Amino acid sequence: MRERDEARKRGWVILTPADAAYPDRLRRIPDPPLALYVQGDPAWLVKPSIAIVGSRQASPYGRAAAEALAGQLALRGIVITSGFARGVDAAAHAAALRAGGGTIAVLGCALDIGYPKGHEDLRRRVAEHGCLVSEFPIGTAPRKDTFPRRNRIISGLSLGVIVAEAHERSGALITARLAAEQGREVFAVPGPIFHATSRGPNRLIRDGARLVETAEDVLEELAAILPPMALASPAPGPAAGTEEARVAAALGPEPVLADELARRLALPMAQLLPVLSVLELKRCVRQHPGKRFSRM
Secondary structure, three states, X not given: OHHHHHHHXXXXXXXXXXXXXXXXXXXXXXXOOOOEEEEEOHHHHHOOEEEEEEOOOOOHHHHHHHHHHHHHHHHOOOEEEEOOOOOHHHHHHHHHHHXXXXXXXXXXXXXXXXXXXOOHHHHHHHHHOEEEEEOOOOOOOOOOOHHHHHHHHHHHOOOEEEEEEOOOOOHHHHHHHHHHHOOOEEEEOOOOOOOHHHHHHHHHHHOOOEEOOOHHHHHHHOHHHOXXXXXXXXXXXXXXXXXXXXXXXXXXXXXXXXXXHHHHHOOOHHHHHHHHHHHHHOOOEEEEOOOEEEEO
């Protein structure tokens, strides 16, 4: 009772399997959490969700893959679930938010613990446009054993799990194994054979995981259980009069440096780059090596 009162004071919700709002997908896994502490809107927990997980020491390739897939899926109305860790997890959460979608962050500690350091702004945005979730009582610090327990919730909330990048002993592979045990689809992004962080997903593909390069690969595999909206064409181009439309109009078929585009539009880079990311996800803009951009 004291725990519930404290959660209420903090603006959180506590759900148990007896509550109607408790997500049914999670209720059906072998070891459902006895309580879910939720910061944000619990309604996100019952929407169609795909998990994107991977290495904390993400390479530029792994981060870019997570961002592209998260953004493309979010534009189709799919909620992106991950573990709020540095690297691939954070990239997936942030990309979903940039695309205007929702995201679920499943923590390996209690909601009141500020872990990992440096994610304060991301935490705030996730709570505003999704939710943070934990099964751990107030005050529980992250420990070696709390992260594997968290992973079964990540997979349990999701229709499928994408491993974007992972070492052979990465916790992301635990999530993939749990997903398979729970009857979820397992996807993996292939990686360069000389990179240690490619060994995890490449091994998954060898063992039968679906190779994924675009959101369409995921949507095709899950077509029978996804709502029609997710299977429709991607979002249309930028609406007239918006900043996205202004940036798109300033680009032509020849690639332009982002710095030059920022000068041309009198926009700070911190404002321009997120707009370019969204336009890229909407397939209005193509990025070239050296941070150069052109119209599609």
